[in-house]
Amino acid sequence: MFEQRGPWVRLSTSVVHENPWYSVRRDAVLRPDGTPGDYFTVESSPAVFVVAFDELGRIPLVRLYRYTVGRTSLEVPAGSCEPGEEPLAAAKRELAEETGLSASRWDHLGVLFPANGLLREENHVFVARGLADTGSDDRAAEGIDEVLMVSADDAWALVADGTITDSQTVAALALASATPTVTQASPGS
Amino acid sequence: MFEQRGPWVRLSTSVVHENPWYSVRRDAVLRPDGTPGDYFTVESSPAVFVVAFDELGRIPLVRLYRYTVGRTSLEVPAGSCEPGEEPLAAAKRELAEETGLSASRWDHLGVLFPANGLLREENHVFVARGLADTGSDDRAAEGIDEVLMVSADDAWALVADGTITDSQTVAALALASATPTVTQASPGS
Numbered sequence: 001m002f003e004q005r006g007p008w009v010r011l012s013t014s015v016v017h018e019n020p021w022y023s024v025r026r027d028a029v030l031r032p033d034g035t036p037g038d039y040f041t042v043e044s045s046p047a048v049f050v051v052a053f054d055e056l057g058r059i060p061l062v063r064l065y066r067y068t069v070g071r072t073s074l075e076v077p078a079g080s081c082e083p084g085e086e087p088l089a090a091a092k093r094e095l096a097e098e099t100g101l102s103a104s105r106w107d108h109l110g111v112l113f114p115a116n117g118l119l120r121e122e123n124h125v126f127v128a129r130g131l132a133d134t135g136s137d138d139r140a141a142e143g144i145d146e147v148l149m150v151s152a153d154d155a156w157a158l159v160a161d162g163t164i165t166d167s168q169t170v171a172a173l174a175l176a177s178a179t180p181t182v183t184q185a186s187p188g189s
Numbered sequence: 190m191f192e193q194r195g196p197w198v199r200l201s202t203s204v205v206h207e208n209p210w211y212s213v214r215r216d217a218v219l220r221p222d223g224t225p226g227d228y229f230t231v232e233s234s235p236a237v238f239v240v241a242f243d244e245l246g247r248i249p250l251v252r253l254y255r256y257t258v259g260r261t262s263l264e265v266p267a268g269s270c271e272p273g274e275e276p277l278a279a280a281k282r283e284l285a286e287e288t289g290l291s292a293s294r295w296d297h298l299g300v301l302f303p304a305n306g307l308l309r310e311e312n313h314v315f316v317a318r319g320l321a322d323t324g325s326d327d328r329a330a331e332g333i334d335e336v337l338m339v340s341a342d343d344a345w346a347l348v349a350d351g352t353i354t355d356s357q358t359v360a361a362l363a364l365a366s367a368t369p370t371v372t373q374a375s376p377g378s
Contacts, residue, residue: 006261007332017206017213019229020308024213026205032332040208041257042231044307065195068230068309104246111358113258114303115310118211118232118233120257123356143221145195154318167301167312167360173228174363178349
């Protein structure tokens with residue numbers, strides 16, 4: 001059961017909370033300085049984030065109410081992978097469900113980790129191009145109030161003025177901007 | 190106890206897990222469509238993220254091992270507010286502890302929310318300028334292996350090539366780039 005993890009040693013592990021969306025694991029550890037302690041990790045399914053560009057370079061952002069933080073949030077289409085679902089399949093599903101759009105070209109930009117002091121959750125960031133209306137969506141069921149199409153410059157203005165507060169949306173937009181082959185516009189450009 | 194929260198109604202609430210770093214709250218709710226259910230929220234103290242610029246426009250990044258995700262991570266100096274500690278005071282403390290630097294000018298850029306599908310945690314992003322060595326630091330105690338000074342362009346290259354995987358670091362760098370008064374360089378510039 002002893003397991004070396006970088007400069008830490010895991011002595012034992014158990015799940016101390018579980019709900020349908022995530023669980024909390026308690027590991028008894030030896031810290032890097034050799035002293036004993038606990039490390040609690042929230043474990044959540046991989047999630048996907050889609051930065052889609054239409055033929056005019058506009059990005060769909062969805063507006064929804066976030067119960068956790070008690071406010072409305074403007075975000076790129078995103079969601080968790082279902083059990084056994086590949087990230088690309090989840091990205092296609094979430095884009096369609098939340099915006100009614102399909103895409104002909106998909107690029108996987110990378111994997112980011114949010115709140116990695118307490119959370120273990122992969123965030124797969126995709127860029128989608130070649131958008132077409134699917135003719136249907138599940139916006140209401142997904143809790144989506146509205147879909148806005150904004151230019152990349154406008155998206156960065158919404159970050160700068162505090163309208164966009166979803167950290168993972170900001171990170172996904174930045175990864176899309178920073179990746180040379182998909183650059184549309186940059187914050188501050 | 191009934192509380193309207195946007196399109197949700199909270200019927201009751203209780204803490205179902207608690208550890209020294211965060212807690213998990215279970216709310217019995219009526220969903221926007223009126224059906225009953227549970228909403229589980231991880232509640233964590235506000236955290237601070239510091240994008241500091243030296244006189245050459247270089248940004249300190251700290252390298253540390255992240256137990257949750259089992260990998261080494263390159264991040265802006267960051268950490269949680271202690272009980273009763275203001276975000277600015279926490280930002281000054283974290284910058285000093287993790288890099289040995291103080292700063293003469295501080296700008297609060299905004300508040301982001303990471304993993305807001307499950308987590309309630311404010312992330313305060315600061316830009317710091319006018320850096321000076323304090324002559325001491327707690328890098329070892331903080332688990333910091335190394336402090337790198339990188340240009341903004343190099344930081345964005347490290348995001349694009351997948352070296353920087355910390356979502357909140359990417360978001361903090363992007364917010365600093367997108368905010369007009371503090372712009373140094375942009376992803377893709």
